[in-house]
Amino acid sequence: MKTFNVPIIYRSPLITAIKNRRRQEDRMKKDFKPTLLDFGALKILLARHFGFCYGVENAIEIAFKTVEENPGKRIFLLSEMIHNPHVNSDLLEKGVQFIMDTSGQQLVPWDTLQPDDIVIIPAFGTTLEIEARLSELGISPLQYNTTCPFVERVWNKAEQIGQKNYTVIVHGKPGHEETRATFSHSRHNTPTVVVKDMSEARLLGEFITGQRAAAEFPALFKGQYSPGFDVTKDLQRVGVVNQTTMLATETQAIADYIRGVIMDRYQLTEADVSERFADTRDTLCYATNDNQSAVNGLLQEPGDLAIVVGGYNSSNTSHLVELCEEKLPTYFISSEEKILSRDEILHWDFHHKQELHSHHFLPDQAPVTILLTSGASCPDALVEGVIRKLAGFYGVNIDEAAMS
Numbered sequence: 001m002k003t004f005n006v007p008i009i010y011r012s013p014l015i016t017a018i019k020n021r022r023r024q025e026d027r028m029k030k031d032f033k034p035t036l037l038d039f040g041a042l043k044i045l046l047a048r049h050f051g052f053c054y055g056v057e058n059a060i061e062i063a064f065k066t067v068e069e070n071p072g073k074r075i076f077l078l079s080e081m082i083h084n085p086h087v088n089s090d091l092l093e094k095g096v097q098f099i100m101d102t103s104g105q106q107l108v109p110w111d112t113l114q115p116d117d118i119v120i121i122p123a124f125g126t127t128l129e130i131e132a133r134l135s136e137l138g139i140s141p142l143q144y145n146t147t148c149p150f151v152e153r154v155w156n157k158a159e160q161i162g163q164k165n166y167t168v169i170v171h172g173k174p175g176h177e178e179t180r181a182t183f184s185h186s187r188h189n190t191p192t193v194v195v196k197d198m199s200e201a202r203l204l205g206e207f208i209t210g211q212r213a214a215a216e217f218p219a220l221f222k223g224q225y226s227p228g229f230d231v232t233k234d235l236q237r238v239g240v241v242n243q244t245t246m247l248a249t250e251t252q253a254i255a256d257y258i259r260g261v262i263m264d265r266y267q268l269t270e271a272d273v274s275e276r277f278a279d280t281r282d283t284l285c286y287a288t289n290d291n292q293s294a295v296n297g298l299l300q301e302p303g304d305l306a307i308v309v310g311g312y313n314s315s316n317t318s319h320l321v322e323l324c325e326e327k328l329p330t331y332f333i334s335s336e337e338k339i340l341s342r343d344e345i346l347h348w349d350f351h352h353k354q355e356l357h358s359h360h361f362l363p364d365q366a367p368v369t370i371l372l373t374s375g376a377s378c379p380d381a382l383v384e385g386v387i388r389k390l391a392g393f394y395g396v397n398i399d400e401a402a403m404s
Contacts, residue, residue: 004057007064010087010379014387014398015051019380022048029290032297034371037387039396041366044387045301047373049294051380053287055148056082059123062146066120067094074117076108078130079177081122081146082377083314085334096120102313103175113137120144124177125151127184150285151178154241155185161239161278162190169204169258170194171251172243174224176315179243186241187226191234194224201254205261208235238262239278244285245316245376247323248292251284287376288316295323295373303371304363306330309382310375312348317375321350324371331361336385342393362393 018035025031026048034045052060059081067075079100080088092098099108099119113119115138125147134141158168168186172179174194186192195201203220206212214231240255262268262277298306306324310317312334324330331347333339338346345361348354362368370390374383391398 002054004061005065006052006057006060007090009090010052010060010381012380012384014384015380018046019051032293034294034298034301039391039394039398041368042391042394042396043367043369044390045298045303045369045371046383047291047294047298047371049287049290050373051376051378051383053285053376055123055150055285055287056377058148059146060087062144063091063096063120064094066118066144067091067096070118074114076113076117076119078119078122078126079104079124080313081120083311083317083375084377084379085311086379086382087377102177104177104180110137113139115139118144121147122177123148123151125155125181125185126177127181128188129184147181148244148285150244150287151181153285154182154244154283157280157283158182158186158192158239158241159189161280162186164278165190166237166239166278167191167193167234169201169238169240169254170242171201171240171246171254172196173246173315176243178245178315182241182243183226191229192226193221193229195254198250198254198257201257204235205258207231208238208258208261209265236266237276237278239280241280241283243315244283245288245314245319246284247319248284248289255280288319291316291320291373291376292323295320298371298373299324299327301369301371303328303369305361306371306373307386308332308373308375309386310334310378312350314375314377317378318350320373320375324373328371329361331358333386335382336389339386339389366394368394 032048034047037044037046063081075096076099077096079098079102097108100106110133119134119139123146131141162168168190170182172194173196179194183192183194195204207217217231240258242251259277263273266276306328308321308324321330321332331345333347342362343359345358346355349356388398
């Protein structure tokens with residue numbers, strides 16, 4: 001796989017050495033057992049896969065290279081390049097400006113942009129409408145494009161099945177930048193509707209079967225369907241794609257459910273189901289799959305608590321937290337700075353969108369076993385920082401420990 005020129009401040013010699021060793025031992029990536037860092041009184045189980053993915057490293061390389069090669073020019077990002085506050089803060093410090101926030105609210109008016117300005121498309125991609133707006137301003141929308149190739153793969157799949165007269169069902173968070181972009185590209189080719197979870201998939205199933213009246217659809221899926229969507233006609237042939245960072249198991253469950261509804265509604269068999277349900281296979285990116293599988297492997301081991309590191313608005317990271325929460329106390333932090341002391345930690349409750357201040361998060365007894373992972377937009381340097389902070393509470397110098 002291609003390697004990228006990512007700023008050294010995001011790298012970690014410790015994590016790099018661990019990852020390189022695991023790659024040598026498991027070239028086919030079939031072993032999802034964690035790596036044990038045994039510091040005596042403290043044991044850290046590090047997930048097999050975590051941290052920067054291909055799309056994130058690609059975006060970082062393009063963005064920082066663009067800044068370096070264009071001194072004196074005004075450089076803008078459509079919104080956060082990735083969902084990590086440290087990386088976005090570094091870009092802001094270099095003079096990059098965000099045109100919108102993550103919800104799409106305007107921060108820089110379009111009419112203040114000039115043809116010689118540089119506008120970088122973030123890793124999530126963008127809508128066709130925004131591409132058109134940039135073109136109208138005389139700015140080439142794709143000259144500085146960091147859209148993840150795995151996001152573009154979803155767009156291509158949606159276009160392929162749309163050309164065969166299938167309606168596209170997008171499993172994603174309606175307000176997420178990537179879902180907004182995928183919805184825009186898909187609806188350009190075919191009727192499209194977004195479902196955020198299994199509950200909404202079941203609602204959609206009731207429209208497919210006719211259990212719900214078509215008149216109810218606009219209110220129940222407000223803002224989540226393409227213009228002119230005809231419930232009675234556009235749900236007869238469908239296919240499911242997704243926001244690449246959703247839970248793999250949930251996407252599969254939604255696809256299986258919709259497929260079953262279609263089969264029952266039209267009395268189809270396995271031999272002829274493709275007449276009305278498109279084979280989209282799995283449109284999750286490899287990193288999302290690997291990181292979620294690695295957390296499942298991590299959770300097979302006994303532990304006292306889990307720590308997940310990443311941006312609080314990172315979808316892929318929140319799903320790792322979700323998996324860990326099912327098994328043991330879990331603390332979602334953005335960096336080691338959130339670990340205030342051995343007794344106090346600030347951590348994010350993504351369910352209620354609030355930061356919590358917890359005490360006595362580390363057990364009194366020893367040894368303590370901590371399960372540790374991070375999201376696909378989290379620098380390895382932050383994970384090393386967390387390891388060092390935790391090790392310090394137990395009088396461990398990890399540099400000396402690593403050499404012994």
